[in-house]
Amino acid sequence: MALIIQMLNALSFAAILFLLASGLCLMLSLMNVVNLAHGSLYMLAGYIGYSVGQWADSFLMALVTGISTTALISFLMDRIFFRYFKDHLEQILLTFGFIYIFQDVARTLWHGNYHFVSAPAILSGSIHILGAVFPMFRLCVIGIGVFVALGLWLLQEKTKIGALIRAGVDDSLMVQALGVDINRIFTLVFTMAGALAGLSGVLGSVLIGAYIGADLDILIFAVVVIVIGGLGTLQGAMVGSVLIGFAEVFGRAFLPEFAHFFVYGVMAVILATRPSGLLGRTS
Amino acid sequence: MKSFPQRVNKDAKRLVWMLPYGLVFALMVSIPAYSSSYITGLMLITLMYAFGSMSFNLLLGYSGLLSFGHAYAWGLGSYTVGMLVGKGITDNFWLVLGIAIFVTGLVSAFFGFLALRTHGVYFSFITLSFSELLRSSVMKWTKVTGGENGLTGIRRPFALDETSYYYLVLVGFVVCFFIMKWLIASWFGKILNGIRENESRILMLGYNTWVYKYFAFIFAGIFAAIGGLLSAYYYGIAAPDHFSLLVTGNFLLGTLIGGKRTLFGPVLGTAVVVGSNNYISTYTEHWLLIEGAMFILVVTFFKKGIFGYIQEWWKR
Numbered sequence: 043m044a045l046i047i048q049m050l051n052a053l054s055f056a057a058i059l060f061l062l063a064s065g066l067c068l069m070l071s072l073m074n075v076v077n078l079a080h081g082s083l084y085m086l087a088g089y090i091g092y093s094v095g096q097w098a099d100s101f102l103m104a105l106v107t108g109i110s111t112t113a114l115i116s117f118l119m120d121r122i123f124f125r126y127f128k129d130h131l132e133q134i135l136l137t138f139g140f141i142y143i144f145q146d147v148a149r150t151l152w153h154g155n156y157h158f159v160s161a162p163a164i165l166s167g168s169i170h171i172l173g174a175v176f177p178m179f180r181l182c183v184i185g186i187g188v189f190v191a192l193g194l195w196l197l198q199e200k201t202k203i204g205a206l207i208r209a210g211v212d213d214s215l216m217v218q219a220l221g222v223d224i225n226r227i228f229t230l231v232f233t234m235a236g237a238l239a240g241l242s243g244v245l246g247s248v249l250i251g252a253y254i255g256a257d258l259d260i261l262i263f264a265v266v267v268i269v270i271g272g273l274g275t276l277q278g279a280m281v282g283s284v285l286i287g288f289a290e291v292f293g294r295a296f297l298p299e300f301a302h303f304f305v306y307g308v309m310a311v312i313l314a315t316r317p318s319g320l321l322g323r324t325s
Numbered sequence: 326m327k328s329f330p331q332r333v334n335k336d337a338k339r340l341v342w343m344l345p346y347g348l349v350f351a352l353m354v355s356i357p358a359y360s361s362s363y364i365t366g367l368m369l370i371t372l373m374y375a376f377g378s379m380s381f382n383l384l385l386g387y388s389g390l391l392s393f394g395h396a397y398a399w400g401l402g403s404y405t406v407g408m409l410v411g412k413g414i415t416d417n418f419w420l421v422l423g424i425a426i427f428v429t430g431l432v433s434a435f436f437g438f439l440a441l442r443t444h445g446v447y448f449s450f451i452t453l454s455f456s457e458l459l460r461s462s463v464m465k466w467t468k469v470t471g472g473e474n475g476l477t478g479i480r481r482p483f484a485l486d487e488t489s490y491y492y493l494v495l496v497g498f499v500v501c502f503f504i505m506k507w508l509i510a511s512w513f514g515k516i517l518n519g520i521r522e523n524e525s526r527i528l529m530l531g532y533n534t535w536v537y538k539y540f541a542f543i544f545a546g547i548f549a550a551i552g553g554l555l556s557a558y559y560y561g562i563a564a565p566d567h568f569s570l571l572v573t574g575n576f577l578l579g580t581l582i583g584g585k586r587t588l589f590g591p592v593l594g595t596a597v598v599v600g601s602n603n604y605i606s607t608y609t610e611h612w613l614l615i616e617g618a619m620f621i622l623v624v625t626f627f628k629k630g631i632f633g634y635i636q637e638w639w640k641r
Binding site for chain 2: 070076130131134136138140141145146147149258268300303309310313318
């Protein structure tokens, strides 16, 4: 029984990780952009979701505001900065600067307090299946994770935009030569990644809470997910999220003092055996 | 006949290059004599952080490896002091130094083995996760590491006061500075340079580039650990924050402002970062905002750093 609840916790954490890591992964593989400020978007969305949720007393409003704010920030960052910074080192420094700035913004506006976004009333209960009690909201988060994963997969495999994205991953110069404005696709992916970070942030702040430092905590998890999953594949991000979700939640439940060793242990083993990640392409 | 004046010119140039070293050294020695203890304190902090930025520069500037978790070594040095001195196991400075070097060397050997299996941005990601692993471990393992409060009760070696401790750090810094200078000018440093420029070409020449990067990683770790050790003695505490990304951020910003791939640049850059941090934090709480803006401005308008631009101007 406790095991099933822990599995549910692990899966819901995995869903939140996937929402964040998939965006990071898309930006890295398609546009070769390292965006370390992605975790900061998560934190901002959590805080904004909290404030709007308090003010409007509506979870839906919180979700919409959180998502649209981070999507807008991501859009602006692409238009103003990433278009002109093509070097990894420069991007890392630039986004590192943004981490500082967003943290300062959060400190100023929310005074560094710990806040939870309150779950919508309909989903705050739990349901009984076969005698076991399942919290509705966690089930819902898992559902959203699966839904987004499916949506992204369909987008990537079945639509024309997805075909262009895949072509861009392989050879963006050739795509441009064929008369496609790759910058518009880049902006689209960037905005989408920002929106996913916002979704992840609002949902995550219901479960884990929004706090100063959440930006780096979640960023590092997302980074480990990408390292484990391998370069530039959505499937990799998916497998990585589930693995890390389980490692983190079960580690915390059974050996709380050494919880993180599970996460990093999984990473060390995978790196030692498969340096390019589980599903990474060997180049 | 033509070569004579050119040769004089070259020697004169070399002399002019040596002059700043002497001047800076004289300045550093005399600082406690004529300036306030506040300035001496800032210089002391600069020197300690300079260990971190100089070793960071060895990896980033010379070998082209962006270690985003370089604070792991800083923290290891600091926690060695906390474990040995803070818990009253030993007061012997040299023993603590030796153990810190040994432990950091061992841990770096393990981390480097895993991290150097990857390239580019993945290397940065993995080193970042290593430093976070250590940070979260010392936070959670409260019984041994004191958890969030860290380890306190560290007394300075030989019961030195602040001024004498400054001289101890200065001597250590000068020794390490010249070891670094020698290392970079050596065969080893030249190959690291080559690896950064074009790794496959160095491979083709028959060098095992992995081994060179591996030893650079271990050496840089030990170097940063000495800085962490000195800072733990100075502040009297080893805290989980010593492993944080913000420490690496200070190394990074110092290296970039001073000019990467120059020997003295990171030291000067660290002085700028330490000085401005202290200055800003007396006027406003928003030092994070300003430091973040500094990152963005440096990347956008000041790519080569102070010494990078001086070198460029000198070569004209």
